[in-house]
Amino acid sequence: MRFYFKTDYAQDVRLFQDGVQVFWYVALAAALLALPVLLPEYLIGQMVFILIYCIIGAGMMLLIGYTGQISLGHAAFLAVGAYTEALLQARGVPFAVSLSAAALLSGVAGFIIGMPALRLKGIYLAIATMAFGFIVEEVITRWEHVTGGNSGKQLKQIDFFGIAIDNDARFYYLCLGLVAVIFLGMINLMRSPTGRAFVAIRDSEISAQSMGIHLARYKTISFAISAALTGVAGALYAHKVQFISPEQFNLLVSIEMATLVFIGGLGSFHGAVFGAAFIIALPQVIVFMKDYLPTAIAQQTGLQPTIFGLILIAFLIFEPLGIYGRWVKIRTYFSLFPFYRGGMFRRQKAYMKSDRLK
Amino acid sequence: MAQFLQLALSGIAIGCVYALVALGFVLIYKATETVNFAQGDVMMLGGFFAYTATALMGWPYWAGIVFALAVMAIFGMAAERIVLRPVLGQAQFTVVMVTIGVGYVMRGVVTMTPGWGTDTYKIATPFAEKVVNIGGAAISLEQLMIIVMTAALCAVLFAFFRFTRIGIAMQATSQNQLAAYYMGIPVARVNTLIWGISAAVATFAGILLAPITFVHANMGFIGLKAFPAAVVGGFGSIPGAIVGGLIIGLVESFSGFYLPEGFKDIAAYIVVLLVLMFKPSGLFGEKLRKKV
Amino acid sequence: MSFFTAENLSIQFGGVKAVTNVSFEVERGEVFTIIGPNGAGKTTIFNLISLIYPPTSGRILFEGQEITGLAPHRVANLGIARTFQNIELFEHATVLQNLLIGRHTHRTTALWQELLFLPPVRRAEIAHREAAEKVIDFLDLQHYRDSFVAGLPYGVRKVVELARALTTGPKLQLLDEPSSGLNPEESDDMAFWIEDLKKDLGITVLMVEHDMSLVSRVSDRVLALNQGEMLALGTSREVQSDPRVIEAYLGKQE
Numbered sequence: 094m095r096f097y098f099k100t101d102y103a104q105d106v107r108l109f110q111d112g113v114q115v116f117w118y119v120a121l122a123a124a125l126l127a128l129p130v131l132l133p134e135y136l137i138g139q140m141v142f143i144l145i146y147c148i149i150g151a152g153m154m155l156l157i158g159y160t161g162q163i164s165l166g167h168a169a170f171l172a173v174g175a176y177t178e179a180l181l182q183a184r185g186v187p188f189a190v191s192l193s194a195a196a197l198l199s200g201v202a203g204f205i206i207g208m209p210a211l212r213l214k215g216i217y218l219a220i221a222t223m224a225f226g227f228i229v230e231e232v233i234t235r236w237e238h239v240t241g242g243n244s245g246k247q248l249k250q251i252d253f254f255g256i257a258i259d260n261d262a263r264f265y266y267l268c269l270g271l272v273a274v275i276f277l278g279m280i281n282l283m284r285s286p287t288g289r290a291f292v293a294i295r296d297s298e299i300s301a302q303s304m305g306i307h308l309a310r311y312k313t314i315s316f317a318i319s320a321a322l323t324g325v326a327g328a329l330y331a332h333k334v335q336f337i338s339p340e341q342f343n344l345l346v347s348i349e350m351a352t353l354v355f356i357g358g359l360g361s362f363h364g365a366v367f368g369a370a371f372i373i374a375l376p377q378v379i380v381f382m383k384d385y386l387p388t389a390i391a392q393q394t395g396l397q398p399t400i401f402g403l404i405l406i407a408f409l410i411f412e413p414l415g416i417y418g419r420w421v422k423i424r425t426y427f428s429l430f431p432f433y434r435g436g437m438f439r440r441q442k443a444y445m446k447s448d449r450l451k
Numbered sequence: 452m453a454q455f456l457q458l459a460l461s462g463i464a465i466g467c468v469y470a471l472v473a474l475g476f477v478l479i480y481k482a483t484e485t486v487n488f489a490q491g492d493v494m495m496l497g498g499f500f501a502y503t504a505t506a507l508m509g510w511p512y513w514a515g516i517v518f519a520l521a522v523m524a525i526f527g528m529a530a531e532r533i534v535l536r537p538v539l540g541q542a543q544f545t546v547v548m549v550t551i552g553v554g555y556v557m558r559g560v561v562t563m564t565p566g567w568g569t570d571t572y573k574i575a576t577p578f579a580e581k582v583v584n585i586g587g588a589a590i591s592l593e594q595l596m597i598i599v600m601t602a603a604l605c606a607v608l609f610a611f612f613r614f615t616r617i618g619i620a621m622q623a624t625s626q627n628q629l630a631a632y633y634m635g636i637p638v639a640r641v642n643t644l645i646w647g648i649s650a651a652v653a654t655f656a657g658i659l660l661a662p663i664t665f666v667h668a669n670m671g672f673i674g675l676k677a678f679p680a681a682v683v684g685g686f687g688s689i690p691g692a693i694v695g696g697l698i699i700g701l702v703e704s705f706s707g708f709y710l711p712e713g714f715k716d717i718a719a720y721i722v723v724l725l726v727l728m729f730k731p732s733g734l735f736g737e738k739l740r741k742k743v
Numbered sequence: 744m745s746f747f748t749a750e751n752l753s754i755q756f757g758g759v760k761a762v763t764n765v766s767f768e769v770e771r772g773e774v775f776t777i778i779g780p781n782g783a784g785k786t787t788i789f790n791l792i793s794l795i796y797p798p799t800s801g802r803i804l805f806e807g808q809e810i811t812g813l814a815p816h817r818v819a820n821l822g823i824a825r826t827f828q829n830i831e832l833f834e835h836a837t838v839l840q841n842l843l844i845g846r847h848t849h850r851t852t853a854l855w856q857e858l859l860f861l862p863p864v865r866r867a868e869i870a871h872r873e874a875a876e877k878v879i880d881f882l883d884l885q886h887y888r889d890s891f892v893a894g895l896p897y898g899v900r901k902v903v904e905l906a907r908a909l910t911t912g913p914k915l916q917l918l919d920e921p922s923s924g925l926n927p928e929e930s931d932d933m934a935f936w937i938e939d940l941k942k943d944l945g946i947t948v949l950m951v952e953h954d955m956s957l958v959s960r961v962s963d964r965v966l967a968l969n970q971g972e973m974l975a976l977g978t979s980r981e982v983q984s985d986p987r988v989i990e991a992y993l994g995k996q997e
């Protein structure tokens with residue numbers, strides 16, 4: 094474990110703590126840039142999905158992991174982004190504009206839904222967002238002359254300032270750039286007053302309020318930003334799959350988006366990345382495993398939900414800090430080797446916080 | 452008029468099913484402040500056990516019901532002991548995510564079970580395809596039986612919570628766990644039992660629903676409509692769950708007939724959003740405020 | 744015009760009359776303490792001042808301005824900070840982050856600037872840290888600056904909560920049982936700090952406290968409550984010797 098000796102405040106405010114950290118991030122960036130040369134086309138395609146899910150993860154992490162507000166209806170914002178992109182592209186609007194419009198429109202939708210919904214807490218908020226998700230899904234199914242209803246909408250490839258994004262490597266670089274910008278923005282936000290207000294609301298609404306934080310305003314901002322990010326992801330997703338229809342935005346997708354942050358690790362953007370990688374990689378791993386399983390089991394469609402559910406439960410019970418928490422432990426283990434002692438990360442017994450008045 | 456009566460009756464019948472699933476939520480919520488998102492899937496699994504007993508093993512209808520209720524009560528208790536007890540006391544949504552995980556596993560395992568799979572099954576009932584004539588309206592006996600059996604179950608539950616020792620202990624626990632604990636009530640065991648009862652109630656709902664929607668692995672998603680029911684009644688109120696379920700059932704039935712296509716499926720959700728916006732505590736709920 | 748005024752405050756929860764017709768004034772620069780047996784309505788008065796509940800009747804004035812009816816988060820902007828009886832910290836954040844949240848009312852930057860972390864944001868962040876660091880020095884929290892609150896011992900958490908309140912830069916500080924749960928040594932520190940708040944920082948203190956030795960040591964005036972009603976108001980000695988106060992605490996003496 095490294096210790097940071099602080100000599101002045103500017104050090105606290107810095108993006109990276111020290112040279113070692115800079116080194117690792119530069120190495121990571123280099124590796125990510127080289128990836129399309131190293132990996133086969135199919136895996137690059139999967140990397141694109143991971144990057145898109147990273148954007149979703151950033152939005153969900155902001156809302157669930159940092160602001161403590163749950164949503165089980167975020168697929169609706171994914172849909173708003175995807176359909177906005179599809180409709181605008183069909184009218185010949187340039188990609189930069191349509192992508193911004195997708196972000197803006199989903200953000201505004203999030204703002205409008207957020208205002209009344211965020212007076213609600215916990216389970217009520219979950220149910221309200223879930224209801225909203227169902228309603229949006231139904232609307233895009235029925236609004237046929239705009240959305241194409243169940244027969245869906247087709248998208249063409251992206252034209253990015255004259256560059257045709259016609260293969261997965263190009264799509265990958267486009268997504269990578271967006272992910273980098275978005276994550277930088279989110280990290281900036283979290284080291285500023287607004288981000289801290291989110292954390293305050295998550296940990297204690299009552300004292301956040303007594304510190305002068307306007308609860309409704311900040312919850313709505315969080316909801317709107319998270320919706321806008323989801324909208325961006327929706328637009329990219331629409332291009333990646335090239336065909337969108339209502340059932341791609343159903344409740345199960347919303348739930349998957351929420352589980353992403355729980356599995357990745359609540360309260361860190363690293364967790365969002367790990368969660369995204371997990372969600373995309375799991376089905377691939379299962380497909381791969383099928384070659385080695387007895388056919389009677391391998392043929393089953395139920396295999397994937399079962400394994401997904403079991404992993405989710407296992408994380409929540411045994412590693413509430415998710416993949417990121419596990420990663421921190423492993424890293425600490427190696428950097429301290431051989432001095433690691435058991436119980437170093439023993440879970441703090443949290444007080445049972447009841448929502449009820451006793 | 453006959454039309455109206457028919458719609459009302461089928462609304463009440465489906466509303467009874469929502470009410471029972473909602474009742475299952477509320478029982479668990481009152482006891483442990485956990486919201487069980489797998490309640491619909493519990494209903495589904497219960498339906499499969501009833502199907503297994505009646506169709507595959509050839510038992511009579513009533514024996515099948517008893518069998519499914521017993522198996523599912525044990526299942527509910529086991530689920531509480533194995534996966535929920537370890538996360539008790541953690542953030543409310545962590546616990547909810549666990550129940551969502553349980554739902555995934557249940558759906559997955561059901562489709563992988565030989566003899567169940569992804570197909571749709573029917574449970575034969577003694578009152579299938581019989582029709583009674585009330586005020587000129589042809590009412591299916593099946594719908595009528597759903598209402599009668601729901602009423603019977605509610606009566607049994609009422610008597611249980613009102614007159615048995617363990618039922619009273621459960622009520623005490625749900626009002627104030629700490630005080631109940633000090634009074635010598637084995638709170639942990641009571642919670643386990645509540646999960647058992649709740650699973651049995653959901654199973655009963657599944658069996659009642661089976662003649663209408665048949666039994667299949669995704670039957671549990673119908674249980675999601677029980678959330679609006681519970682909220683409309685006021686989360687945490689038992690009579691609220693019943694009334695809320697009936698309201699949602701009726702709204703759905705009438706909007707399916709009088710409103711354009713598509714409204715039937717989302718009527719419940721529109722109603723719940725309106726309730727949350729204008730009366731978040733529902734019809735019978737108490738207003739919750741955190742004490743500092 | 745007095746600094747802080749509570750005028751005929753009453754509030755009822757269902758049938759429970761938690762506070763009935765309570766009126767008092769706090770002068771600038773004094774330490775004013777509310778005492779009373781459990782359930783007397785002391786915390787409820789704080790909650791009324793924080794505007795968590797609207798009073799059934801009565802009003803509250805701060806520096807001549809009526810605050811009842813404002814949005815609750817506005818109270819902090821006016822310069823009123825509080826601590827909670829059952830510590831309400833931001834558990835999954837460090838001590839420093841907790842204090843920085845206390846600087847929220849001093850926020851100068853806009854959301855879009857923060858997303859880009861522009862120079863004004865950087866400057867403001869450094870200024871916030873300087874302010875927080877002053878409070879850390881004042882309350883001797885250097886050792887815990889970067890620790891997560893969730894793992895700290897009770898006594899430290901209590902100090903962190905005071906620190907967070909002070910970081911807001913209050914004119915009036917509400918303290919709900921500052922010494923409860925502290926050992927005698929920590930309790931003694933707390934008494935010193937309360938005295939310093941008044942003397943060095945010029946902060947007016949409105950406090951709820953059970954420990955009578957602490958109360959007599961730091962308070963200028965004391966208000967005794969019982970079952971939501973005012974019993975006595977005066978210096979600590981006067982109130983403690985008031986027969987109705989003794990009766991409220993010890994029961995009727997024959």
Ligand SMILES: Nc1ncnc2c1ncn2[C@@H]1O[C@H](COP(=O)(O)OP(=O)(O)OP(=O)(O)O)[C@@H](O)[C@H]1O
Nearest residue numbers: 740742756759761780781782783784785786787788
């Ligand atoms: N939100 C509420 N809803 C209902 N009753 C309440 C509420 N808040 C306080 N009360 C009641 O008001 C009365 C006064 O409570 P309060 O917390 O103000 O007491 P207190 O003087 O702070 O006592 P203690 O010394 O135990 O902290 C009590 O009877 C309490 O049960």
Ligand SMILES: [Mg+2]
Nearest residue numbers: 785786787828
């Ligand atoms: Mg109190």
